[in-house]
Amino acid sequence: MADSSFSLKSIAIxxxxxxxxxxxxxxxxxxxIALSARDLGATPALAGLIIALIGLGSLLANxxxxxxxxxxxxxxxxxxxSAITIVALLLCIFASHTSLLALAALLIGVSTSVFFLARQTYMIEAVPFYMRARALSILGGVNRIGMFAGPFVGAGxxxxxxxxxxxxxxxVALIASTILTYLMPDLHVAPKEQDIPVARPRMLQIAQEHAGIFASLGLAVLLISAMRAARQIVIPLWADHIGLSPTTTAIIFGISSAGDMLVFYPAGKIMDEWGRLWVALPCTLIMGLSFAAMPFSDTIVPFAAVAVLMGLGNGFGSGINMTLGADASxxxxxTEFLGLWRLISDVGTSAGPFLLSGMTALVSLGAGVMLTGGFGFISAAIFWRFLPHARGSKK
Known part of the structure; x- marks a missing residue:
């Protein structure tokens, strides 16, 4: 039975x-990181490859x-x-060759995978089911806030x-994170009556037992991740395509990111009170429509509107991948299930930019953007088929 006295404030810090x-x-x-690579003599292509190693590290580490x-x-x-990331950043500072910077990028990806998998598992165990979506949406939201604020302080x-x-x-931020994690008491997790000391299942066994979930909802999560990764490329590429300056592009991207941060808590509350479908559908449909509309925005005003809409759609889905993985686990x-779930998500994150680039090379940038938008409609159809429609449906 859920603990009705539980409050997220009690575990906020x-x-x-x-x-x-x-x-x-x-x-x-x-x-x-790309600028550091260029300072060490890397070509633009090599600098891009070093950045890609972050995603590869996360993918391989799941x-x-x-x-x-x-x-x-x-x-x-x-x-x-946190300790691994600190070592990686010291490597970035003192790297004398691009190979050391590449190693640092790989370590950053590995540590990111470990951190978020552990954080998600921790939250699932500590938070009652009736508040799970809010808790995980906030988890996604605070990471977005940190990612938004970090570049400004770094620039200073x-x-x-x-x-x-x-x-x-x-x-400095990672040292503070390490100290906070070390000093804070463990989140209280009530023991489960059904817990018995049996051997942990093997990863292959988990994959076989839950193959249907991975092939259905997992595919939708992969497609969402592909759209999210492509979004970070589509906005600056289309801005350049219609002749906007880098400064204007940066401002519009920042506004889009701000919209991304506005809706994570309402999304979590809707998921908890109405059901996962009523966030999964708006998220995927809004993102799909915004991608589909992007090729028709040939001036700054419609482009900015579409970019903001894309940010709102992405933000509305804050925590959706983690919540669906938590529900199915x-x-x-x-933990083994969530490792596989993150692997599927990271495959989408890695594949999204490549699919966009491939279609752009074969046809046009507009065609690549439209193809990516199609992922939203496919994932919406999967969610409609496999997620409960009734309000407040439980696991």
Whole structure:
């Protein structure tokens, strides 16, 4: 039975503080890694490849991260992830060759996978089901806030310290995250009566037992992740296509990101009170429509409107991937299941930009954007078919 006295305020600092600081650190350093690569003599193509290693590291680490987290526990995994990222940022600062920077990028991706898998598992265990979507939406939202604020503070530090300033900002934030995680007491998790000391299931066993979920809702999650990754490329590419200046593009992208942050809590509340479908559908349909409309925006005003709509759609889906994964995960073998779930999501994140680029090369940028928008309509259809329609439907 759900604990009706539970309040998210009671766990706000231990639950969300480290995530906010981790997102802040990533926001500070991600915009400058490519610039560091260029300073070390990398070509634009090599700099882009080094950035891509972050996503590759996250993709490759999902299964090992699940196994490690299941063995050492969520709190230790969080501490380890922050420590690995600090080492990676020190490598970025003192790198004398692009190979060291590439290693740092790979480590950042690995630690990010470990951190968010451990954080998600921690929240699922600590928060009652009736508040799960709000808790996970806020988790996604505070990371967005950190990613939004980090670049501004990093830019201020770079004014005085050069590129290294952004990395030092990230290191300070990560040290604060590590201290907060270490000092805060473990979130209280009520014991489950059905818990019995049996061997943990193997990853292959989890994959086989839940193959239907991975092939249905997992596919929809993959498509959402592909759209989200492509969104970060589509907005600047289309702005350049219609002749907007870099400054104007940056401002519009910032406004779109601000819209992204406005709706994460209402989305979580709707999911908890009405059901997952009534956030999954608006998120995917709004993003699909905004991608489909982008090729028809040939001046600044309609382009800005579409970019903001895209941000709102993305923000409305804050936490949806984590919530659906949490709902589908078994009590026994949950961490292993979530590792596979994150793997599917990261495949979409990695594939989205490549599919966009491929269609752009073969046909046109407009065709690539339209193809990406189609992912939204496909995922909406999957959600309509497989998610409960009744208000307040439970797991």
């Amino acid at each position: 231990p639950a969300y503080g480290p995530s906010l600081l981790f997102g802040f650190a990533n926001g500070a350093i991600l915009p400058v 299964i090992p991260a699940a196994l490690i987290t299941a063995r050492i526990g969520e709190r230790s995994a969080l501490l380890g992830a 530090a770079m004014h005085f310290m050069g590129l290294a300033g952004a990395y030092w900002v990230g290191i 078994p009590d026994h073998g949950r």
